[in-house]
Amino acid sequence: MRKPTPLGEALVGSETPAPARLHAVGPADKATPRAAAQPWEIRYRAAVIAGDVVVTLVVVVAGALLILDLTGRPYFLHATGTAGAILCALPLNRAWSQHVLGEGTEEFRRLGRSLLVAGVVVALAGLLFGALDVQPWVFYAVPAVAVLAFPLRYGLRQVLHRARRAGECMHPVVAAGSPETLRDLIDRTRSETHVGWQVSAVCTATGQGEHGTGEIGGIAVAGRLDDLADQVRRGGYRVVAVTSDPQWTPQRLQQLAWDLEGTGAELVVAPVLMEIAGPRLNVSGVLGMPLLRVSAPTFTGGRRVVKDVADRLGAAALILLTGPLLLGIAALIKLNDRGPVFYRQLRVGRDGRTFTMIKFRTMVLDADRLRSGLLADNEGSGPLFKLRRDPRVTRVGAVLRRYSLDELPQLFNVLGGTMSLVGPRPPLPAETANYERAARRKLLVKPGMTGLWQVSGRSDLSWEESVRLDLRYVEDWSLALDLAILWKTLRAVAGGRGAY
Known part of the structure; x- marks a missing residue:
C-alpha cells in the first residue's frame, strides 16, 4: 500500500475514516448525530482557499508594480479592485464548495466561471468610473491568476487522489438496493478510488447478500431497506447511495429523504440509465412529480461546429510545434531499416x-x-489483436508505441477532417463487421486520436470496458469533457501505462 507523501500528510492528513459500526435495528435514537466534516476535508478546503488567495495576491501585487500610470505610479486602486473582484467571485460562484472539491470537472468549471465573472466586473467598473486604463488588469492580470490557479488546484487534487489510492481521505458510504446493482457500485468505488467513496455497509430488500450470504463483495449486509435510515443515524455515514431495486417505491424514497433530514448525509439515487450522465440529465418537476429528463445526444449543431473548428486549429498548432520532433522520428525510422516512414491503414470513421x-x-x-x-498468441480482447511483446515491432517502434509518438501523424487526419483530437477509438473494418448494436453507436461521431479509452488504461482494457468508455463519450460528450481528456492524455502518455 502506497504511503502518503509528507506534503499529502500535511494537506489531507493520514487518518482513515473507520467503517461505521453496525448496530441492531431498533427505535430511532432521540438524538440524531450529524455527519460532521472530517479533519482532512477541513484541511483540504483550507488549502484550496489559501492557494487561490495567495495566487490572487501575488498576481495583483506584481501587476501593481509592473503596470504603471502616466506619472510612473503603481495602480494600487486597480490592483485592490481586481483582487476584490476575484476573491468575491470565487465564493459567490461556490468555487470553494466542499461538494465539488477534489473530483470531477465541476470544480474547474466553477473556478473558470468565477475568474470570467471577475474580469467582466473589473471591465464594467472601469467603464462605469471612466477608468479606461483597466484593460491590462482584465486581459493580463485575471488570465495570469487563471494560469497559476488551475495548475495549483490540479496539484492539490493529485495529492488528495494519491492519499485515496492508499485508502485515506475517504467518505464512508452506506448503499441500498438489489445485490446485483450493489455489487456493481462496490466494484466501481474500488476501481475508481479518486471519487473518495468507501462502501462500509449495504442494505437489501431481504436483508441477505449474494447467494444467500450475509455480504456483498466482502461488505456486510446491515439489514433491510427499511433499516437504512436507522443505520445512517447511528453510523454517521456521509453518503447514502440508493441503487435500483423493485422494492424502491416513490413513497419509500420520499420517506427515506425525510428520515435523513438533519443527519448531514447526502442522498444519492442512481438512475436506471447508469451510463448516461452530465449535461444530458436534468431534474424538473412536472405534475407535482420529480422527473428525470434525458435529452438526446447531440451529433450536429453549433457545439459540434465549435469542436470541428477547435480540432483543426489545434491540429495545425500541434503540427507546427512538433515539426522538429516529427522530422527526427522520421529520420530514426528511415535509418533503422531503410523502409517507409509512414504506415497507412484503412479505418472506419463517422457514419x-x-x-x-x-x-x-x-x-x-x-x-x-x-x-x-x-x-x-493473441492477447487482445474481443475483435482486437494485441500482443504485449509483438516480435514484429522494431526497437524504434517499441519506444514510439510506449509514448504514443507513433500516433502523431494522425494530426494530419484531424486537419483533414476525418478524425478528431478526442473521440472513440478508430476501428478496423474487420472489427466493425462484428459490432453489436451498442458498439455501432461509436460510429455516430468522428474517431479520435485520444479518448476515455486512452486515459483509462489503453490496451490493458477489456473489449467490453473499451466499448463502455467509448459509448459514454458518445452519449455524454461536451467541450469540458474534451479538455479534461486532453489534459489526462498528457499524463497517460508520459507514464506509458497500457501502451504496447
Missing part, C-alpha cells in the same frame, strides 16, 4: 465511412504477412 489513417511505422516491413502466424 461508417472509411478513411486512411496515418501513423509512424513501428513494425517490420512484412508485418501484415506475419500476423496470421501470431493469431494463436
